[in-house]
Amino acid sequence: MTRSFKFSFTALGIAALIGLSSAAQAQVVLKASHQFPGGKGDVRDEMVQMIARDVAAANVGVEIKVFPGSSLVKAQEQWKAMLSGQIDMTSLPLDYASGFHPQFGATLMPGLVKGHAHARRINDSAFMKDIKGIIEKGGAKVLADAWLAGAFAGKDKCIKKPEDVVGMKMRSAGATFSQMWAGAGASIVSIPSSEVYSALQQGVATATDTSSGSFVSFRLYEQLKCITAPGDNALWFMYEPVLISMKSWDKLNDAQKKALMAASQKAEAYFEAESKKLDDKMVETFKANKVEVVTLTDAEAEAWRAVAQKTSYKEFADKVPGGKELIEKALSVK
Numbered sequence: 001m002t003r004s005f006k007f008s009f010t011a012l013g014i015a016a017l018i019g020l021s022s023a024a025q026a027q028v029v030l031k032a033s034h035q036f037p038g039g040k041g042d043v044r045d046e047m048v049q050m051i052a053r054d055v056a057a058a059n060v061g062v063e064i065k066v067f068p069g070s071s072l073v074k075a076q077e078q079w080k081a082m083l084s085g086q087i088d089m090t091s092l093p094l095d096y097a098s099g100f101h102p103q104f105g106a107t108l109m110p111g112l113v114k115g116h117a118h119a120r121r122i123n124d125s126a127f128m129k130d131i132k133g134i135i136e137k138g139g140a141k142v143l144a145d146a147w148l149a150g151a152f153a154g155k156d157k158c159i160k161k162p163e164d165v166v167g168m169k170m171r172s173a174g175a176t177f178s179q180m181w182a183g184a185g186a187s188i189v190s191i192p193s194s195e196v197y198s199a200l201q202q203g204v205a206t207a208t209d210t211s212s213g214s215f216v217s218f219r220l221y222e223q224l225k226c227i228t229a230p231g232d233n234a235l236w237f238m239y240e241p242v243l244i245s246m247k248s249w250d251k252l253n254d255a256q257k258k259a260l261m262a263a264s265q266k267a268e269a270y271f272e273a274e275s276k277k278l279d280d281k282m283v284e285t286f287k288a289n290k291v292e293v294v295t296l297t298d299a300e301a302e303a304w305r306a307v308a309q310k311t312s313y314k315e316f317a318d319k320v321p322g323g324k325e326l327i328e329k330a331l332s333v334k
Helices: 002-025 043-058 075-084 102-108 116-123 126-137 175-184 193-202 212-217 246-250 254-288 298-319 323-331
Strands: 028-034 062-067 089-091 140-144 147-154 169-171 187-189 207-211 226-228 237-239 242-245 292-294
Touching: 028 043, 028 075, 043 062, 043 089, 043 140, 043 242, 043 254, 062 254, 075 089, 075 140, 075 242, 102 126, 102 175, 102 237, 102 298, 102 323, 116 126, 116 147, 116 254, 126 140, 126 323, 140 246, 140 254, 147 212, 147 254, 169 193, 175 187, 175 298, 193 207, 207 212, 212 254, 242 246, 242 254, 254 292, 298 323
Parallel strands: 028 062, 028 089, 169 187, 169 207, 226 292
Antiparallel strands: 089 242, 140 242, 147 207, 147 226, 147 237
16 A cells, blocks of 8 residues: 555656646747737738747747737837837837837838849848848847838828928828928828727828828728729838847747747748738728729829939938948849
């Protein structure tokens, strides 16, 4: 009886230790936050959800909890929250962190990225190598690249030429576009994309620019009369990577890092395939909701670039450390 009892006790002890070991392995929980609607088909949310699912399936002891729709951290606070340890991961418009690193403003610069194929070439450029170097020095790591095309739209009329925005209250996604709009005669409203609907509804803003995905997922077609889609002359492209804080990354073991990178690369490939579809879906959705859809002619696009050269590009080159060189490197990508 005594020997049997001892054996049972030992077996139970070993089982408990194994259980504790497994529990300890599964205790790496990463909090991923973003501002985009969850469960409604937003491709950026799906990108983060894919990473979470694939990392869980890899069974390496990592769980990623996703908090969409600014449910944990406000849209423009996510970079700071990541560095402070409040969250571990985020998908965010990098320009939102340009208050910390003004060079990030180059990732939302009028006319710098001309199309989806051009964005892919930009990813492999010296320009993006510099941007990612600043991200890493700032305390974060890029898990997946993502570029979105965008558009601009008016509550009361179409926006095609610079003179069309004179007197408009324009909500803009970032400083560089704000400078261009202001240079053309608009006044600027500074709010995140998640607050644009109510701003248009209340008359706080009478026009907006944002990504094609956000125009649809935030139902902005309910508040707008006319939208200028990317077409063949896209002015608006924004870099919205999936990031992890370096502190969180460094806590992972090699198997966990490998699984997270594999999941992130798969999500990046998914996003790249879907990004052009976002533009098409936006056009279809706005037409279905009786919103006029227009695109820029070559001459109209050139007129906007001329305004940007005198405002956004000049300001960036003059005031941002290394700004002139960053723009030159980006413009050199054909």
